[in-house]
Amino acid sequence: MxxxxxxxxxxxxxxxxxxxxxxxxxAVNCGGGKKPSGATAPVxxxxxxxxxxxxxxxxxxxxxxxxxxxxxxxxxxxxxxxxxxxxxxxxxxxxxxxxxxxxxxxxxxxxxxxxxxxxxxxxxxxxxxxxxxxxxxAPPEPPARPVTNTNTNKGTLESRVASDLQDAYFDYDSNNIRDDARASLTHDAEALKKIFADFPNASINLEGHCDERGSAEYNLGLGDRRSTAARDFLTQLGVPVDRIKTISYGKERPSCTDSNESCWQRNRRAHFSAGN
Amino acid sequence: MKRIIAFSALTALALVSAMTAQGPDITTWVKSFGGKPKLAVIDFRGAGSQDFMAAFNSTLFNDLKSSGLFELVPKGMLPLNNPQRPEDFRPVDGNGLALADWAKPAASASHLAFGYTAAAGGALALYGYLDDVRQQNPQSAQLFGKRYAGSLDNAGAIKVAHEYANDIITQFGGTGSLLGSRIYFVSNRGSAKGNWEIWVMDWDGNNAKQLTKLGALTSMPNISPDGTKLAFTTWAYGQPRIELISTTTGRRLNFYNQEASLNANVSFTPDGKQIYYSSTANESLPQIYVANADGGGFKRVSHRNAIEVEPKVNPKNPGQLLIVSGPGHQQIYSMTSEGLNVERVTNGEGEASNPSWHPDGQHFAFAWTRGYATGNFNIFVMDIGTKQYVQLTHSEGRNENPTWAPDGRHIVFTSNRSGRPQIYSMLADGTEVRQLTNQGDNKFPVWGVQ
The missing domain is CATH 2.60.40.10 (Immunoglobulins)
Structure with missing residues (x-):
């Protein structure tokens, strides 16, 4: 080819x-450094x-x-x-x-x-x-660096908790850590370590929530079990337990209020919020 | 006030049975709350106080009707003439001024409430009477006659109507009086989103007042048996904590919270000196604890591998507790005040919660999803001895948090049957349902003697 x-x-x-x-x-060769003979080169x-x-x-x-x-x-x-x-x-x-x-x-x-x-x-x-x-x-600008990798702009504790930490979800009337919750909390453990490194004096609330179906009083107990189970899982992954405060809200602070499984699942959760 | 013999055989039977361990079956027991003398109530008129008689007459009629003690004769069935004083009665009249005119059709009443009001010295005076119209003699027919005083306005007319109605109800043997009783509840009216405060209102839904201003999620109130202390759970300090206030001064009372992720669900012992509550002070499951009313001297009651909430002390037997617990989905359990002899009381179907003792210590109301989808609670009443139960609400939304009135005849509860959670009262046979709130969302009612 x-x-x-x-x-x-x-x-x-x-x-x-x-x-x-x-x-x-x-022409150079013809010139030879000598005086030209009057005939100019036909250049x-x-x-x-x-x-x-x-x-x-x-x-x-x-x-x-x-x-x-x-x-x-x-x-x-x-x-x-x-x-x-x-x-x-x-x-x-x-x-x-x-x-x-x-x-x-x-x-x-x-x-x-x-x-x-x-x-x-x-x-x-x-x-x-x-x-x-x-x-x-000039060459074109490279892509912006990921925000999480910048120590120069670590944001507020509230913004980091909101953007870096994922909810862990539960089955009805259960505080067992499901596989998807295990993945979320494993991610959260690393993110929490970075947040605690960036905010050495901060503590973070780990809230336990329930869907609307059980009684308010029982759900208060169940929410406590969920937040405690999530905290214990994080502790196993090396997150300092003394910087996480568990708070059960039962079903008193729902993230949605529809009466269907999609909304119920969103409410059966362990959720992070900025402490003090 | 002089006490007269009880006139209703049905009511008397209900009273006797309530005091004995082996009563009638549960259906008969709740139906006894419909024990029905047939009461005729005239439209009272006023002399100088006529502007306030509409408020007076509606209050009197509603109080008597919602008591559930009477079958009220429709006003269209009443004779043409109304007596206003005992001396108005004649031996024979035919149009209402004879006792017999009230006992025969169309009124067919057993009892008659009559009288009048007048402006007297800048105040309102009510002269109220109650007669047994089956008697022949006006002297022996009169059960009571009494003068009541109030301010010369609608509020004064409503006040004397309540007092007069209460005296009539007392004649028919209610175990307690609703007069002066109040309902404590939580409401989000006027609060920022997600926040709830404790409110109080008269038992008929009037005079609602805000008691707490914590600016936080505040919930699950309970009232001491004498009505002077209110305990509740608040998130005002982060984790759920117990707080007590005086219902007379509104001031916060000293209370020591154990170090725990959760201290909640308070109830008082019958003498008001101790409280039971649910706590994670053991750093494990929420379990039942007991403490003095200031939180001191706390002691763990139970040691079980299940969530335990809502401890409720038997008002007639302080050694017995009802709690809500597992294992499995929530049910009602009985145990001793030492945490022993744990026994499931509900049969394991659905989910059961919110036990509330009747003053007799033999029955309790509760919320149960039996027969309905998960989360669809209805109000039931159970006999603790026989475990027989009867259903009082029937799938009209979610019906929860029943608590007994001091009279042992009424139940107040939360229902979302109108779309949003509101507070309702009903007679303990499930009739005479009245909506008491309509501003904001309202729930967790408890009925205090004051």
Whole structure:
């Protein structure tokens, strides 16, 4: 699939470059440092990307056949390549730290910001120069870091309790820790340790709630069992028990008031709230 | 006040049976609350006090009707003429001024309440009489006649109507009087969302007043037998805690709460000197504790592997407790005050809660879901000796927290039959249901003697 005809690698523009370089070299060789015989070389370029290139070759001045940068726009941290070709110069220099270079060559540069490179060719007949500019753009911003990983902005205790801790749900008239409650509380244990690290003096309430069906008085006892069961589970996972206060609300503080299983399940829960 | 013999054979039977351990079956017992002398009540008129007689007559009629002691003769059946004083009676009249006119059809009454009011010295005077119209002689027919005094306004008219009705009811042998009794309850009217406060109202639903201003969830009140102390559970300090106030001054009374995640569900012993409550002071399940009325000298009563709440001391036998407990779904259990001889009293069906002793110590009202979906409680009454029970409400919403009135004839309870929880009273046979509250949501009623 990569059987490419080598001729096709050269774009028409590049083919013209190559021709110009060849002609330039011939011109240098013909000049030989001697005084021209009056016959001027039949060179009629300027070429692309050059500036101040003379339309004709003065007898003693160098000729900058080309000076260009590719690509002309890069992101910060990427590189660009300067290419140039000069004839008739005793010395060729490029500023911005590139220094003295051969008459023809290329150089990889990694500018930190947009830079205009100036090539100066010095010869017996005087100096000529040309410039090439590479524009450096800033890379796009990375995604924002997760809030929980930032210690610089830990929020309020209330906001952390509300956003970082999950309710644990129970079956009717039961304080058994179900599998889904086990997962929630395992998550909560890690979150609680971080919250306690960020708020060294805080305590957190672990509320026990019930659905509307049992009697208010019995549910007060059941809510206590639920909050205690959840607290004991957290204690096993290394959460400091003395910083969690269990409070049973029975069925007195429901999160919803519909009479269906969906709402009842939402109310059969252990729920965290900020303490003091 | 002179006490007259009881006139209703049915009522007398109910009284006797209530005092004995082996009474009639439970259905007969609750039906006895419908014991029915046939009472005619005239429309009282006023001299200088006529503007207040509408309030007077409706109060008198409602008090007598809701007592459940009488079958009230419809006013359309009454004779044309009304006696206003005993001297108005004649041996023969035919239009109402003879005793016999009231005993015969269409009135067919056994008793007649009559009299009048008048403005006297800037106040309102009521002259109220009660006669047995089956008697021939006006002197022997009169059960009582009495003068009552009140302010010359609607409030004064209502006051004397209550007092007069109470005297009539007392003639028919109620075990206690409702006059002056009050109902304590919790209400969210005027409170921030989620907060409840303790309120009190007259037993007929008038004169509601807020007692606590804790700005918190406050609930589950109970009243001392003498009506002077109110205990309740409040979340004002975080975890549920017991608090006591004086019903006369409204001031907070000293009470020591044990260190626990939960102290709640207080009830008083018959002498008012001790309280039973539910606590997790053992750092385990909520269990029954007993303490002095100031919270000191506390002692754990039971040691069971189940949630225990709502301890209720038998008013006639302080050695017996009813509690609500498991294992399994909640049922009513009996135990001694030492936590011994634990026995399930309800039969295990559904869920049972809210036991409330009748003053006789033999019966109790409670809430039970038997025969209905989980959570759909109805009010039942059970005989503790025979375990027979009878259902008083029938699926009209959730019906909970029944407590007996001091007269042993009425029950106050919470129902959401109107859509929101409100407080109702009824006669203990399930009749004469009256809605007592309608502002905000209202629940957990308890009936105090004052």
């Amino acid at each position: 990569k059987m490419t005809n080598p001729r096709q690698i050269l774009s028409p523009k590049r083919a013209m470059f190559a021709t110009a370089i060849l002609l330039s070299l011939l 009629s370029t300027p070429v692309a990307k050059t500036t101040e290139a003379p339309a004709t070759i003065p007898s003693q001045k160098p000729v900058i056949a080309s000076f260009a940068v590719e690509p002309t726009v890069i992101e910060r941290g990427q590189s660009a390549v300067l290419r140039w070709s000069v004839t008739g110069a005793a010395e060729v220099q490029i500023d911005n730290g590139v220094g003295t270079v051969p008459a023809t060559g290329n150089r990889r540069v990694i500018p930190a910001e947009s830079t205009t490179y100036k090539l100066t060719a010095t010869g017996p007949g005087g100096d000529v120069s040309a410039t090439a500019t590479v524009t450096v753009t």
